[in-house]
Amino acid sequence: MEESGVIKKFLYVNRRAPYGSIYALESLEVVLIGAAFEQDVSLAFIDDGVYQLKKNQATDGIGMKNFSPTYNALGDYDISKIYVDKDSLEERGLTLDDLMNLTWEDENDNYAKKPSISLVNSEELAALMEQQDVVLSF
Amino acid sequence: MEESGVIKKFLYVNRRAPYGSIYALESLEVVLIGAAFEQDVSLAFIDDGVYQLKKNQATDGIGMKNFSPTYNALGDYDISKIYVDKDSLEERGLTLDDLMNLTWEDENDNYAKKPSISLVNSEELAALMEQQDVVLSF
Amino acid sequence: MKLGIMVSEGPYQHQASDSAYNFTKAALEKGHEIFRVFFYHDGVNNATRLTVPPQDDRNVVNRWSELSKQYDLDLVVCIAAAQRRGLLDENEAKRNGKDANNIAEGFRISGLGQLIEAGIQAERLVVFGD
C-alpha cells in the first residue's frame, strides 16, 4: 500500500483480444499493481477486449500461459467495477453467460458475493468515461 | 548481382500507410536489395498501401526521413511492374494523378520512358497473385 | 501544467515513440512540466543504447536521452516489460546472471507503480501506442 492522499478515478480501457498480442496481459499487470494505490478503479472492455473475459480459455495448444484465471482475482483486490460494452458483446454473438463469472465480496453486506461485471450501452459507457480522471488505454 | 540459375516470380504486397509504421520503408529496402538477384519482381499496393505512392509527401514536421523519392528509383533497378488496387484507390478518393509518376526506361524501345504503375481491378489482381512463386507481405 | 506520458511501442517500428517525443518536446518548450515518461510494452525498447540507425535518419534513443538531459526529464522503463524483452541495466543484468546490459543514458528501470504514480501526480496522462 502506498499513501498519496489523492484518490483519482482510473479507467483501464481494453480493446484487444488476448494472446494475439500482449496488451491484455500487460494491462492486467498494471491493474493488479495499481490496486495497491487505493485509487477508484474501473475496467472497461470494448470491441475485441470483451474476448479477454471469455470463459474456457485453454492455451496448452499454443504454449502460452493462460492468464484468464487472474481476472477472478480482481475481486480480492477490491476491483469490482468491470464494464462490458453491450454492443461489442452482441456483435460477437456472445452473452454474459459466455464470460467468466467475476465476483467481489461486499464487506458492507456480510461479505456477500456479488457480480463484478456490468453490461453497459454506449450512452452509459460514454457517461462513465466522462467521470474519469485518468484513462489508460491498452 | 548474384547468380542463382533460378528465376522466380516475387510479389511484394504492401498494405500499410507510410510513417505510421515502418513496414512501407523496410519493404522498399527488401525490394531494392532483391533487385540484385534478377528475379521477376512485381509490387502490389492494396488497402492503405496505396498511400505509400501518394505525391507530395513532406515529412519535415514529423522529423522522419521522407523515403518516397526512393520509389522513383525503382525503374533504375528494372522494377517496372507496380500494381495499384483500383478499389483501394477509389475508396480513398484518390486517382492515378494523386500518385507519384513512376516510370522505367524500355531498352527495347529506344529507352523510352514508360509508366510503371498499372491500375488493376480485383479480378486482375487475383489473377496476378496466382502467377507468383513467392509472396512477401508487409 | 504537469503532464505524464506513456509510450507503448518501440523505436522505428511504429510512430508512437516519435509522436510522444514531438509532443513531449513541444510541451516542455511551452513551459509545461513533464512529470514522467513511462515506457511500457515494447516501449521499453526505446531505452537501448545499442541502436545504430542509418546516418540520414533520426536517432530515436539519443533524442530521448538528450531531452532528458536538457530538461531533467524522468524516463522510466517498466521492469517487468523490460525483462521480457531483454532491456537491462547493470544491476538487473547482475541480478539475473546476464553478461551484458544495454540501457541508454537518461533512462532508469523501475516498477509499474511509477505509471500509477504518474497517473496520480500528473494533471493529464497521454498514451502513445499502436
Added chain:
Amino acid sequence: MKLGIMVSEGPYQHQASDSAYNFTKAALEKGHEIFRVFFYHDGVNNATRLTVPPQDDRNVVNRWSELSKQYDLDLVVCIAAAQRRGLLDENEAKRNGKDANNIAEGFRISGLGQLIEAGIQAERLVVFGD
C-alpha cells in the same frame, strides 16, 4: 519439402514469433527441411540473449536457440533492421563502437539478401507478422 520462414515481430508483444516457432517445429517434426528462418522488422528482437521472462511463461528466445541446435536450423537476423533496433553481435558492436552486444546463441546477423535467397531456394515461404 524445403520451407522458408519470415518473422516480422518481436517476442511477447505479438503472437507472430510463437506461431512461427510452433509452425517451424511442426514442420521439422514432420520431416520437412527449414531452409532458413529470417527475422525482419521488430522480429530481430527475438534474437536477444538478455530476456528474462517470468518463470511461469515460455522463453521465446531460448526456444529458438534450442530448436536451432537440435535441427541445425539457420536463424538469420537482418542487419539493417537489427541496427535500427539495437541488436548486435560482437563484430557489429565493435564495428559500430558499441560497448556491448546482445545476440543469443544460434542466431547470426546477415543481409537482406538472405531473405531473397530463402525465397529462391525454399519451395514455400511463410510470413508471420502483425
Added chain:
Amino acid sequence: MTLHTVNKSPFEANSLETCLRLARSGHSVLLFEDGVYAASKGTKFEAMLIKAMQNCKVHVLLPDFEARGMKTENLIAGVNTVDYAGFVDLVTESERVQSWL
C-alpha cells in the same frame, strides 16, 4: 492453389475482408491467431464467411481457437480444423502462401 493466412480479428482490422475479395475460387483460407474469431458462430461476420465458403475452403487453427475459449461446437458448420501439423500440410499442399497481415 493459394493458401491465404489471416491472423487478425475481422472486428479490428480489414485483412479478412481484403483477403476474401482477392482469394479465387478453389483457394484455401486459414484463420489463426486473432483471425480465428471469424470462424465462430453468431458474429456479425458469419454471413460473410459462409458466403466465402461457397468458393473457398476455410480452415481454423484449433489451438488458437481453443486458447480463446472456444470449442469445435462454436465453429461455423463446414469450417475445417487443423493443428500446427495440419497448418504445415496446408502450406505444402498449396502452390504458394499469402499472409494477410
Added chain:
Amino acid sequence: MTLHTVNKSPFEANSLETCLRLARSGHSVLLFEDGVYAASKGTKFEAMLIKAMQNCKVHVLLPDFEARGMKTENLIAGVNTVDYAGFVDLVTESERVQSWL
C-alpha cells in the same frame, strides 16, 4: 470535456468508429499519425466524419497530414489543424485524454 486521440487509419482499424460512437457532444477528437487519413476529402469515411462534426470538434495534426502527401486544401471543411504545440494545448484544455489505440 474529453480529448479523444485516434492514430489509426479508419480503413485499417475500427478505432475511429468506436471513438465516435462513445465520444459525447462537445468533445474533441484529434486525428494524428495514420488517423489523419480520416480528415481527407473524398474518402468513404467522409460522411461519417462530417456527421461526427455536428457534435464534436475535429482536429488534425498537420505535420502528420503533410507527411502523408496532403495539404490543407485536401481537408474536409471544418476540420481544425494543429501542430504539436496545438496538440499540447488541446490536452491541457481538456479534462482528460482518451487514446483510441
